[in-house]
Amino acid sequence: MELTLIPSMWETNQLIVRDLQEAEIGDVQALYFQGSYLGEWDGRTYDSDYITQCFTTGDIPPGGTKHHFKIQVLRMKESHKIIGLLATYHGHPSSDVFYITYFYVDQRLQSQGLGREAMEQLLQCVKEANYTEIRANVAIKNWPALRFWTSLGLDRIQGVFGDRTHSSQSFADVELVKKL
Template structure:
């Protein structure tokens, strides 16, 4: 199985594997995005960055070797701009899973997320994966618009509560086939 590079670039960004020294700042960025839990029913994971670095955020039967956590930095300033976690080979060996993508709230609406995903999709396709998947909370309309706009526009499945309600949650798994 081919892994995405440990470091890669876009026009304005550098993306590289997270180091142990970055755990605290990455955790702060992750917590900045905790508002998504109003849409997915989850709760804040106070050890998310550390857990991802040591154990990974794994699917059933997954291994740490197939998981990747990468930081996204602005090329011009070197500032932490975002976080990307991915899994290589789930649910099939030909599948590439985008677990989590978050860009600093101060950088929203600047096209940086699109820039990351565009290059990532190119890398994944060159690595000969057959599909890319992402799981999105149905109530997270901005993320649904974003991912479908990036070509992940086929619904693989809907998981979670069967009925709508303020305290009910479900996710939609979106797929782009190459």
């Protein structure tokens, strides 16, 4: 079955979302670095080549292909300023599943509704592409993200992954699911 990918460019009231261009890698890597504080919640360390890797080879699951991966930037319509990034995988773990691998909005613009606006439109794009569910992996310690995703309807837990014991140095994630 051939997967339908979300559009290379789509819009919301305030945002233009489109595939990352090579000339934007440095700016988007800086935005990714801004979110490195998330490592306190998910145990990951900052990867100085993450955006380049996403652009060239993708952030793909085992057995996946670059063709099914997208990294997109969120820009304000008025200023054209890059304010966020979205990495997704089409068709994992099955062909009817759309997976959000990373989503981040500039820390100075969080809690202003821009992330919600982008995700509500993304949900519409995913439905139009005939996926039956959408998934996101969220660190259990990332309370703001858990509230955000569950408020969008990703409120079924598919699995819990990570450390089995609790400590300040242990980490785990939940895979959240919304049926479409």
